[in-house]
Amino acid sequence: MSGEAARLEQPPSTVMRTPRNVDLEITSRCNLRCRYCYYYDNPAVEYRDLPTDEWLQFLDELGRCAVMNVTLQGGEPFIRKDLPLLLESIVRNRMRFSILSNGTLIDDEIAAFIASTGRCDYVQVSVDGSGPETHDACRGRGSFAGAIRGIRTLQRHGIPVAVRVTIHRHNVHDLENTARFLLEDLGLASFGTNSAGYLGSCRLNVDDVLLTTEERQLAMETLLRLSEKYEGRISAQAGPLAEARHWRRMVEARAQGAPPFSNGGRLTACGGPNSKIAVRADGMIIPCTMLAHMELGRINRDTLAEVWQHSPALNRFRQRHTIPLTEFDFCADCPYSPYCTGNCPGLAYTLTGEVDHPSPDACLRRFLEDGGTLVGAERVTSEKAEIACE
Amino acid sequence: MRQSDKPIANPVAVLREEFDDWAVLFNPDTADAVGINPVGVVVWKLMDGQHSLEEIVAKVGDRFADVPDAAAEDMTAFVDDLAERGFVGYELEGSGQ
Numbered sequence: 001m002s003g004e005a006a007r008l009e010q011p012p013s014t015v016m017r018t019p020r021n022v023d024l025e026i027t028s029r030c031n032l033r034c035r036y037c038y039y040y041d042n043p044a045v046e047y048r049d050l051p052t053d054e055w056l057q058f059l060d061e062l063g064r065c066a067v068m069n070v071t072l073q074g075g076e077p078f079i080r081k082d083l084p085l086l087l088e089s090i091v092r093n094r095m096r097f098s099i100l101s102n103g104t105l106i107d108d109e110i111a112a113f114i115a116s117t118g119r120c121d122y123v124q125v126s127v128d129g130s131g132p133e134t135h136d137a138c139r140g141r142g143s144f145a146g147a148i149r150g151i152r153t154l155q156r157h158g159i160p161v162a163v164r165v166t167i168h169r170h171n172v173h174d175l176e177n178t179a180r181f182l183l184e185d186l187g188l189a190s191f192g193t194n195s196a197g198y199l200g201s202c203r204l205n206v207d208d209v210l211l212t213t214e215e216r217q218l219a220m221e222t223l224l225r226l227s228e229k230y231e232g233r234i235s236a237q238a239g240p241l242a243e244a245r246h247w248r249r250m251v252e253a254r255a256q257g258a259p260p261f262s263n264g265g266r267l268t269a270c271g272g273p274n275s276k277i278a279v280r281a282d283g284m285i286i287p288c289t290m291l292a293h294m295e296l297g298r299i300n301r302d303t304l305a306e307v308w309q310h311s312p313a314l315n316r317f318r319q320r321h322t323i324p325l326t327e328f329d330f331c332a333d334c335p336y337s338p339y340c341t342g343n344c345p346g347l348a349y350t351l352t353g354e355v356d357h358p359s360p361d362a363c364l365r366r367f368l369e370d371g372g373t374l375v376g377a378e379r380v381t382s383e384k385a386e387i388a389c390e
Numbered sequence: 391m392r393q394s395d396k397p398i399a400n401p402v403a404v405l406r407e408e409f410d411d412w413a414v415l416f417n418p419d420t421a422d423a424v425g426i427n428p429v430g431v432v433v434w435k436l437m438d439g440q441h442s443l444e445e446i447v448a449k450v451g452d453r454f455a456d457v458p459d460a461a462a463e464d465m466t467a468f469v470d471d472l473a474e475r476g477f478v479g480y481e482l483e484g485s486g487q
Contacts, residue, residue, distance in 0.1 A: 066406040
């Protein structure tokens with residue numbers, strides 16, 4: 001075995017003994033077909049579901065690995081009739097859970113069951129507008145009413161509800177109404193935002209879905225204003241709001257000749273593979289649901305701890321943060337690179353065909369070259385910003 | 391009924407041991423988590439309802455070299471804190487439970 005191969009047989013010292021969080025795509029089925037869905041239309045994925053027993057066996061293994069949290073997603077998790085059995089197993093194996101859903105299949109029976117477990121951190125429901133005109137544009141007729149019905153059902157049972165707004169061309173002009181609807185009418189404590197990205201089905205509907213530079217700028221300005229108005233009740237780990245905050249810091253740092261950010265100048269996004277891992281609906285273990293092509297092993301055939309600690313592909317991926325941006329022609333002569341993290345490796349892969357590459361989608365220089373401007377960048381001094389895809 | 395002096399680790403709590411012998415204690419019922427050092431890990435594993443705190447302190451002294459005099463006080467505070475946060479309980483003598 002070469003020195004390089006031997007090195008990749010061992011995890012870096014910063015890696016946990018076992019993953020703390022695991023994302024489980026428990027089904028490849030969904031009752032909706034959203035036009036920007038990151039999950040469907042991925043040629044690397046085999047859309048096939050595992051039987052209940054396979055998931056129960058794997059959940060037992062997660063319990064033995066002392067995993068703390070699992071996130072159930074899909075597809076649409078509530079489409080599985082055996083969901084209560086899976087949740088019982090999660091509870092039995094001393095874990096907590098969250099569920100990512102379109103909300104339309106949530107009824108009183110399953111909500112009561114979830115509440116009874118006492119282990120649910122939240123159910124996240126996608127809401128993309130203040131009404132069916134904007135929400136249903138990409139998600140299908142009747143989906144807004146179903147999502148809101150689902151949220152109200154969860155609220156009635158005391159289950160924490162998280163809402164994610166995915167911004168696209170059909171709702172970017174509705175953000176103010178959306179914030180008012182979610183925070184004032186529905187009474188949510190907060191909601192998160194993102195934007196449609198060049199993944200899955202979105203790649204087939206780019207012109208209809210993806211924000212133009214002007215729309216992206218509009219989304220950033222609107223969300224910054226709303227975030228101030230609603231005093232931090234709007235969050236983002238990626239998308240226009242996260243970019244606006246981080247990019248303003250980058251512009252300010254460059255203008256001041258500030259030293260590089262501690263996570264800048266290298267492919268430091270993201271830190272996920274040091275603490276979490278994911279499983280596809282067909283049982284293949286992958287680093288992240290955004291990197292569905294990177295098959296690391298299969299559940300109930302390979303042991304999770306072995307894959308987690310000794311997979312050469314995973315350990316190589318964990319070294320991604322050491323790659324300097326100066327290695328890439330894409331970043332040549334970029335004055336912002338000392339402050340840039342390279343952003344999401346999943347988007348980098350779908351856009352360039354390479355995981356070890358900065359994501360062109362979240363490139364500040366390109367945004368500015370395309371005519372985008374950052375309102376208020378000159379005022380930024382010490383604002384703490386969320387960094388995309390931490 | 392009198393409370394036993396032998397602490398019992400909450401069986402629902404999860405001990406996540408890491409490579410450096412430190413660990414995270416996680417209570418899935420409350421989502422509370424606390425980081426504990428290698429001595430804390432040994433103390434946690436000895437809280438089986440069979441050992442008093444004094445016995446646990448003695449066993450830790452046997453296990454580690456150069457245990458400082460203040461260790462007993464620190465361990466007592468550690469167990470008290472865990473008890474307050476629901477990670478540790480005490481059997482009620484005579485309760486049969």
